[in-house]
Amino acid sequence: MARLKLHDLQLARGGQTVLEHLDGRFQDGAVTALIGANGAGKSTLISAIMGMLTPVAGRVECAVPRERCAWLPQQLALDLTFPMSVEELIMSGTWPSHGAFKGYCGPHYRRGREIMARLGISHLAHRQLGELSGGQRQRALLGRTLMQEAELLLLDEPFANVDIETVEVLMEVLRDMAREGATLIVVLHDMEQLARLADDVLLLAGGHGRWVSPEALLEHHTGQATRAPRLPFDFPEDSHAGTA
Numbered sequence: 001m002a003r004l005k006l007h008d009l010q011l012a013r014g015g016q017t018v019l020e021h022l023d024g025r026f027q028d029g030a031v032t033a034l035i036g037a038n039g040a041g042k043s044t045l046i047s048a049i050m051g052m053l054t055p056v057a058g059r060v061e062c063a064v065p066r067e068r069c070a071w072l073p074q075q076l077a078l079d080l081t082f083p084m085s086v087e088e089l090i091m092s093g094t095w096p097s098h099g100a101f102k103g104y105c106g107p108h109y110r111r112g113r114e115i116m117a118r119l120g121i122s123h124l125a126h127r128q129l130g131e132l133s134g135g136q137r138q139r140a141l142l143g144r145t146l147m148q149e150a151e152l153l154l155l156d157e158p159f160a161n162v163d164i165e166t167v168e169v170l171m172e173v174l175r176d177m178a179r180e181g182a183t184l185i186v187v188l189h190d191m192e193q194l195a196r197l198a199d200d201v202l203l204l205a206g207g208h209g210r211w212v213s214p215e216a217l218l219e220h221h222t223g224q225a226t227r228a229p230r231l232p233f234d235f236p237e238d239s240h241a242g243t244a
């Protein structure tokens with residue numbers, strides 16, 4: 001099953017085409033790694049999937065309700081001066097379905113506490129976001145998407161600037177979300193993280209996208225003369241066009 005599909009998508013930025021003829025489906029209950037060099041169009045595609053960028057041609061078909069779609073931007077894109085505690089951030093995950101001004105009830109608070117415990121941040125509940133480390137902040141942000149009960153979750157480099165222990169916690173929670181049926185798309189640059197997390201890979205290069213199995217990509221990478229820990233961005237032989 002795939003609730004998110006791309007149909008001959010063409011996307012542009014500043015009047016320039018960034019991606020074209022992009023097809024494919026993102027499997028439910030799976031993690032798709034979105035990879036590509038700087039400027040390949042990963043953020044552009046995420047914007048289009050989130051409905052923030054109108055395609056030049058083609059379309060994004062998304063059967064996940066808007067209130068169950070969540071996006072975790074790169075940490076650098078976040079305004080940390082915004083006065084908000086960890087608990088307030090996590091509780092705000094109810095806003096898309098419950099509304100921002102209705103207040104919270106007992107079950108909301110209980111669920112918020114469970115989520116903070118699962119992410120190991122209960123002791124930070126009343127700490128302001130601006131006072132957190134990168135890892136603590138990332139846990140809190142993922143907590144918000146759990147509170148939202150996100151069924152489609154897009155994450156832009158979620159492991160950048162976070163400590164090793166947090167990487168483990170995030171990986172575990174993301175795998176659990178996929179196991180429970182969510183569709184996850186994760187922008188990644190690291191080979192080892194891709195090997196551990198991804199069920200499928202969408203590789204963007206030269207304005208096009210190719211679907212690749214993680215195994216084929218890793219094999220391709222291992223066969224290369226320079227085995228950099230970062231991912232290769234040329235297409236392995238058995239990559240295939242998406243089947244939308």
Ligand SMILES: Nc1ncnc2c1ncn2[C@@H]1O[C@H](COP(=O)(O)OP(=O)(O)OP(=O)(O)O)[C@@H](O)[C@H]1O
Pocket residue numbers: 013014018036037038039040041042043044045
């Ligand atoms: N607001 C904008 N106006 C004009 N051009 C833009 C804008 N945003 C992005 N671009 C251009 O669109 C192309 C794709 O950018 P995008 O941010 O999607 O790439 P990316 O793969 O996410 O890169 P990175 O890994 O550096 O985040 C780049 O050439 C970029 O310069």
